[in-house]
Amino acid sequence: MNTFRLALRNLLRNHRRSLTTLLAMMVGAVSILLFGGYSGNINYGLQTDFVKRSGHIQIQHKDYFLYGSGNPAAYGIANYQHIIDVVKNDPVLKPMLTVVTPTLSLGGIAGNFAQGVSRTVLGSGVVVDEQNRMRRWNDYGFPDRYKPLALSNTPVDSAVIGTGVARVLQLCGPLKVAHCPQAPAKASETGAAAPDDIAALSAQENSDKPAQPATRIELLAANAHGAPNVAGLNVVQAVPQGVKELDDLFVMLHLAQAQRLVYGGDAPQATAIVLQLQHTSQIPAAQARLETLMKTTLRDDALEIHDFATLNPSYGQITGMFAAIFGFIAILIGAIVLFTVGNTMSMAVVERTVEIGTLRAIGLRRGGIRRLFMAEGLLLGIIGSVLGVLMALALAWLINHGGLTWTPPGNVEPVPLMVRVWGESRMIIGTMLGLVLVAVTSAWWPARRAAKLQIVDALRHV
Amino acid sequence: MNPVVLRNVAKHYRLDAVDVPALADIDLEIHPERFTVLSGPSGSGKTTLLNLIGCIDRPDQGDITVDGQAVLTLRDDALSDFRARRIGFVFQNFNLLPVLNAYENVEYPLLLAGSGYSAKQRRERVLGLLDAVGLADKARNRPGQLSGGQRQRVAIARALATEPMLVLADEPTANLDSHTGAAIIALMRKMQRELKVSFVFSSHDPQVLAEADDVVSIRDGRITGIRRMEVAA
Numbered sequence: 001m002n003t004f005r006l007a008l009r010n011l012l013r014n015h016r017r018s019l020t021t022l023l024a025m026m027v028g029a030v031s032i033l034l035f036g037g038y039s040g041n042i043n044y045g046l047q048t049d050f051v052k053r054s055g056h057i058q059i060q061h062k063d064y065f066l067y068g069s070g071n072p073a074a075y076g077i078a079n080y081q082h083i084i085d086v087v088k089n090d091p092v093l094k095p096m097l098t099v100v101t102p103t104l105s106l107g108g109i110a111g112n113f114a115q116g117v118s119r120t121v122l123g124s125g126v127v128v129d130e131q132n133r134m135r136r137w138n139d140y141g142f143p144d145r146y147k148p149l150a151l152s153n154t155p156v157d158s159a160v161i162g163t164g165v166a167r168v169l170q171l172c173g174p175l176k177v178a179h180c181p182q183a184p185a186k187a188s189e190t191g192a193a194a195p196d197d198i199a200a201l202s203a204q205e206n207s208d209k210p211a212q213p214a215t216r217i218e219l220l221a222a223n224a225h226g227a228p229n230v231a232g233l234n235v236v237q238a239v240p241q242g243v244k245e246l247d248d249l250f251v252m253l254h255l256a257q258a259q260r261l262v263y264g265g266d267a268p269q270a271t272a273i274v275l276q277l278q279h280t281s282q283i284p285a286a287q288a289r290l291e292t293l294m295k296t297t298l299r300d301d302a303l304e305i306h307d308f309a310t311l312n313p314s315y316g317q318i319t320g321m322f323a324a325i326f327g328f329i330a331i332l333i334g335a336i337v338l339f340t341v342g343n344t345m346s347m348a349v350v351e352r353t354v355e356i357g358t359l360r361a362i363g364l365r366r367g368g369i370r371r372l373f374m375a376e377g378l379l380l381g382i383i384g385s386v387l388g389v390l391m392a393l394a395l396a397w398l399i400n401h402g403g404l405t406w407t408p409p410g411n412v413e414p415v416p417l418m419v420r421v422w423g424e425s426r427m428i429i430g431t432m433l434g435l436v437l438v439a440v441t442s443a444w445w446p447a448r449r450a451a452k453l454q455i456v457d458a459l460r461h462v
Numbered sequence: 463m464n465p466v467v468l469r470n471v472a473k474h475y476r477l478d479a480v481d482v483p484a485l486a487d488i489d490l491e492i493h494p495e496r497f498t499v500l501s502g503p504s505g506s507g508k509t510t511l512l513n514l515i516g517c518i519d520r521p522d523q524g525d526i527t528v529d530g531q532a533v534l535t536l537r538d539d540a541l542s543d544f545r546a547r548r549i550g551f552v553f554q555n556f557n558l559l560p561v562l563n564a565y566e567n568v569e570y571p572l573l574l575a576g577s578g579y580s581a582k583q584r585r586e587r588v589l590g591l592l593d594a595v596g597l598a599d600k601a602r603n604r605p606g607q608l609s610g611g612q613r614q615r616v617a618i619a620r621a622l623a624t625e626p627m628l629v630l631a632d633e634p635t636a637n638l639d640s641h642t643g644a645a646i647i648a649l650m651r652k653m654q655r656e657l658k659v660s661f662v663f664s665s666h667d668p669q670v671l672a673e674a675d676d677v678v679s680i681r682d683g684r685i686t687g688i689r690r691m692e693v694a695a
Contacts, residue, residue, distance in 0.1 A: 009561035358557040361518050362620070363546020363574040365539045455518040459553070 007375035022384045024340040028333040029388020029431055035329055036427045037396055037419035039322035044140040046315055050308045052135045055274035056283050062302035072106050072262050073224040076269030086297055092289045096282045101130035102270035104258045108221035112169040119168045123251040125258025128152055134276050143416055150237035156254045159233035164248030166238035174214035175238045224263050231261040242410040283307050334438050341380055342442035349450045356450050357458025366451040373450050377443020381436035389428055396421040465628050465660045466492035466515050471524030473510055484510045485683045497654055499671055500664045502680035508664040509632055516549055516630045517541050529627050546575040550621030552631035556613040558605040565601040568619045575624045591619035611642035631663045644669050
């Protein structure tokens with residue numbers, strides 16, 4: 001009769017109390033795993049969104065990240081195509097890469113001069129086909145939500161804008177943007193009518209111009225020499241961006257058009273080279289290789305690299321927030337399990353005091369008593385955590401197949417509500433080990449008390 | 463050699479701030495292979511004396527030697543090992559482990575003592591003892607499935623499992639009817655003679671006293687007399 005068999009029988013003897021304790025542990029394990037699976041899914045979702053939009057790593061001109069975002073002329077990468085070729089053909093990086101593509105970010109003023117309105121915007125020049133390939137990245141197996149860019153298969157002077165930009169530029173009507181209220185007329189627009197001769201001159205002036213489509217805007221930006229330059233763009237669609245601040249600034253255009261706007265007839269540049277990898281776990285290896293390249297093959301270029309977490313500080317903030325909540329919940333549940341198991345074991349010690357005295361009298365050492373009760377705590381921990389994991393897996397499956405959806409912050413469309421427990425072996429093993437540790441720890445004090453009982457006092461216990 | 467020797471033993475209990483003397487000036491030798499009864503009224507100190515002999519309690523003064531070993535010099539683990547190998551216990555309330563069946567209850571001290579029995583020898587020893595106490599057919603029964611008399615028989619088998627030189631029994635018939643009590647006394651007497659073990663009881667049961675070889679009378683914590691029967695040649 002080894003200690004564990006005896007411990008197991010003692011647990012089964014008081015099966016109702018053992019079951020209650022196990023239930024508390026199971027609820028604890030389920031809570032930790034479901035919340036962990038939920039927050040893990042949010043982390044993966046955020047990561048997927050960021051990696052689809054801005055890749056895993058960006059190569060930028062040195063100091064662009066800190067000082068150059070408003071100045072693409074000064075912080076552009078001149079020979080970006082050469083760098084892309086080096087990266088794409090590097091034997092170490094090549095197997096890791098899915099897409100390498102340049103982008104050009106610029107600030108400017110978009111105007112719908114037919115309506116007499118304008119606003120500041122942030123423009124982004126992209127290679128549409130490569131961006132579409134980036135949007136196919138789905139390393140975490142989310143339900144396929146691939147949508148090509150609205151800029152796909154459009155002429156080079158096309159643009160996509162945020163719905164906030166469309167609203168200000170009074171393009172909601174022509175672009176058929178839903179839920180887009182028209183701005184109230186300004187006081188100046190309701191003033192006295194212009195004199196007849198002035199009105200006639202204006203009508204004549206307008207009649208001389210060729211008819212422009214209603215979706216035409218002009219994008220004004222500073223060129224490489226600091227002089228203003230204007231590009232006429234045809235807006236093909238207004239796309240909501242999820243975050244109002246971005247929605248009110250967003251303009252996407254073809255890279256070639258953006259380069260013409262900023263660099264004119266000079267050699268075109270890019271503000272970033274975006275690298276998308278097969279897997280996020282390859283970031284350290286890819287970064288290390290890029291650092292090496294920057295010291296050798298690309299040493300003449302003043303470059304620096306940033307991963308997606310650095311480029312998107314909100315990723316770290318959101319994952320950090322969920323990690324903090326997860327930690328708080330885990331500590332809370334750990335404390336509940338600690339006291340539940342501790343209470344169960346304390347009651348067992350009190351109820352079995354005479355038995356403890358008998359065991360000691362017939363020769364079981366103090367250490368043997370301690371081991372017996374610790375073994376009971378350990379068994380409770382193991383059984384409770386295993387059953388908890390099984391229950392969490394079952395509940396997660398039900399949730400994942402229940403058709404529930406939610407709209408995460410920054411998203412426009414609802415996404416399926418998913419709880420990732422299956423496959424999250426680190427979280428599962430960590431939860432199990434944590435619960436077992438808590439159960440053993442909570443059994444320690446009652447076990448110690450049992451071992452220290454005086455034999456004659458224990459035998460006299462009523 | 464006498465299996466138990468007590469010299470000038472005294473024991474006090476402390477109740478709140480008051481010292482209550484339980485035993486005083488105890489000088490006693492238990493003779494080998496005898497059926498010895500510690501007799502006296504309730505509160506006289508016989509259970510305390512039995513506990514001291516059984517090495518499950520310590521005196522405030524004096525020396526105790528069991529099987530030639532000065533037991534008060536032993537540390538707790540060594541004392542546990544000593545009890546496991548050399549002393550068997552029979553309790554008033556049987557004190558069997560409820561989660562073990564009769565077989566396992568008898569086997570448990572053998573596992574504790576690590577007495578060098580192989581698994582086969584252990585099995586033969588346990589089944590032999592259960593057969594000797596008339597419970598061979600109840601080996602798989604748990605204590606809850608046995609009568610009081612049957613439980614005490616299992617307890618006797620358990621006490622004898624490690625071939626101890628001394629068996630201590632605290633009021634072993636107190637919770638049994640007179641018929642069953644008599645049967646238990648007869649069984650212990652039979653086992654004591656067959657296995658040549660020293661038995662020490664605390665009891666005021668006339669049936670037990672009638673079977674005793676030696677009777678140690680105790681009153682108010684002091685030995686008031688020792689009656690030893692002649693050993694038959």
